[in-house]
Amino acid sequence: MSSDDSVLSVDDVSVKFTNSGGLLDMFGEKETVRAVDGISLDIGENDVLTLIGESGCGKSTLGKTLIGAQKPTSGSITYRGQDIWEAKNGKNPAISFSEIRRSLQIIHQDPGSALNPNQRILTSLMLPLKKWNPNLGNEERKKRIYALLERVGLTPAEDFVQRFPHQLSGGEKQRVVLVRSLLLNPDVILADEAISALDVSLRVEMMDLMLELQDLFDTSYIFISHDLSNARYIAEKSGGRIAVMYLGRIVEVGPIEQVIGDPQHPYTQALKWATPNLYGEEDDDLPIRKIDIPDPTNRPSGCHFHPRCPKAREVCQREDPGQFDAGDGHGARCFRVDDTHEYWDSPSIVDD
Numbered sequence: 001m002s003s004d005d006s007v008l009s010v011d012d013v014s015v016k017f018t019n020s021g022g023l024l025d026m027f028g029e030k031e032t033v034r035a036v037d038g039i040s041l042d043i044g045e046n047d048v049l050t051l052i053g054e055s056g057c058g059k060s061t062l063g064k065t066l067i068g069a070q071k072p073t074s075g076s077i078t079y080r081g082q083d084i085w086e087a088k089n090g091k092n093p094a095i096s097f098s099e100i101r102r103s104l105q106i107i108h109q110d111p112g113s114a115l116n117p118n119q120r121i122l123t124s125l126m127l128p129l130k131k132w133n134p135n136l137g138n139e140e141r142k143k144r145i146y147a148l149l150e151r152v153g154l155t156p157a158e159d160f161v162q163r164f165p166h167q168l169s170g171g172e173k174q175r176v177v178l179v180r181s182l183l184l185n186p187d188v189i190l191a192d193e194a195i196s197a198l199d200v201s202l203r204v205e206m207m208d209l210m211l212e213l214q215d216l217f218d219t220s221y222i223f224i225s226h227d228l229s230n231a232r233y234i235a236e237k238s239g240g241r242i243a244v245m246y247l248g249r250i251v252e253v254g255p256i257e258q259v260i261g262d263p264q265h266p267y268t269q270a271l272k273w274a275t276p277n278l279y280g281e282e283d284d285d286l287p288i289r290k291i292d293i294p295d296p297t298n299r300p301s302g303c304h305f306h307p308r309c310p311k312a313r314e315v316c317q318r319e320d321p322g323q324f325d326a327g328d329g330h331g332a333r334c335f336r337v338d339d340t341h342e343y344w345d346s347p348s349i350v351d352d
C-alpha cells in the first residue's frame with residue numbers, strides 16, 4: 001500500500017523518552033528509552049492492524065504516535081497525505097489539527113477515565129456531537145445517539161442515557177465510549193487494551209461488536225493487546241494484519257495465517273509457545289534462552305532479541321537484521337528468513 005492511498009502513514013518514526021537517571025542524576029547522566037525505533041507502516045481504509053508484544057515493548061507509544069497523540073522524536077506521520085505535526089503547528093493550511101483529532105479516536109483500557117463522572121451519559125454523548133456537528137438539531141442528535149446505543153445492546157437507550165457512569169458496568173461503559181467515538185465518524189479508532197479489563201466472557205462479544213460496527217462505519221482499527229489469543233481472534237475475524245513488537249521495533253508483521261501459522265521470528269515462536277490454546281505441537285522446551293526482558297535503556301547490540309534467542313549465531317550479536325520479506329505481505333526481522341544469508345555459516349552462540 002503506498003502512502004497515497006493510506007489513511008495513516010508513518011515513515012521511519014522513532015520516539016525517545018529521556019528519564020532522570022535517579023542516583024546517576026548526581027553525575028548528570030540521563031537514561032534514554034527508545035520506545036519506538038524506526039517504524040514505517042501504513043493504515044488503509046477499513047483496515048485492521050493488531051499490535052502485540054510484552055509489556056514495555058512500545059505498543060501504546062506507537063499507537064499514540066499513529067493517532068497524533070504522541071510527537072515522534074524523528075520521522076514523519078501523515079493523515080491522508082498531510083503531515084500531522086505540521087498541521088498541529090498551524091503550518092498546514094490544507095487541514096486543521098482538530099479535524100485530524102476528530103478522525104483519529106482512542107478507546108482506553110479503563111472506560112471510566114474517559115467519561116466525566118458528573119455527567120449523565122446523554123450529556124457525554126451530546127457534547128462531542130454538538131462540537132463536531134453544529135448544524136445538527138437536538139432531536140436529530142438524540143436520534144443518532146439512541147439508535148447507536150440500541151445497536152450496541154444498551155437497551156432501552158432512554159434508560160441508559162439518564163444514568164451516570166458509576167451506574168454502568170465496565171462492559172456497558174466501554175460500549176458508551178465506543179458509541180462516543182463512532183458518533184464522530186472517525187477514520188481510525190485506536191483500541192488500546194480496550195477489552196483487557198472486561199470479564200473473559202465479555203471479551204469476544206466486545207470484539208465482535210467492534211468489528212461489526214467497523215463495516216457499518218467504514219472505520220479502521222488499531223488494536224493493541226498483550227494477549228495473543230485476542231490478537232489472533234481479531235486478526236482472523238477481520239482478515240487484518242498482526243504486528244509483533246519487541247523493544248521498540250516491529251519484528252514480524254503480516255496476515256495472521258503467516259504470522260501465527262508459520263512464524264518466522266523466534267520471538268513470535270516464543271509468544272505462540274507461551275499461549276497454550278495456540279500451541280498444538282508436542283514440544284515442551286521453552287523456545288527462549290532467558291526469561292528476563294533486557295533493559296530498554298541499554299538494548300543488546302545487533303538483533304535486540306539475540307541474548308534470548310535459541311537460534312542466535314555470532315552474526316546476530318553484531319549485525320542488526322533489517323526486515324526480510326517472507327512473501328504475501330509477511331516480513332520478519334530475522335536473518336533466518338533468507339536461505340542464503342551468512343547467518344547459516346556463522347557459529348552458534350547458544351550454550352548447551
Ligand SMILES: Nc1ncnc2c1ncn2[C@@H]1O[C@H](COP(=O)(O)OP(=O)(O)OP(=O)(O)O)[C@@H](O)[C@H]1O
Pocket residue numbers: 017018019033034035053054055056057058059060061062226296
Ligand atoms: N511518558 C513516558 N516517559 C518516559 N518513558 C516512557 C513514557 N511512556 C512510555 N515510556 C517507556 O517507553 C517504553 C514503552 O512503553 P509503552 O507504554 O509504549 O509500552 P507498551 O508495550 O504499551 O507496554 P504496556 O503493555 O505495559 O502498556 C517503556 O520502557 C516505558 O517505560
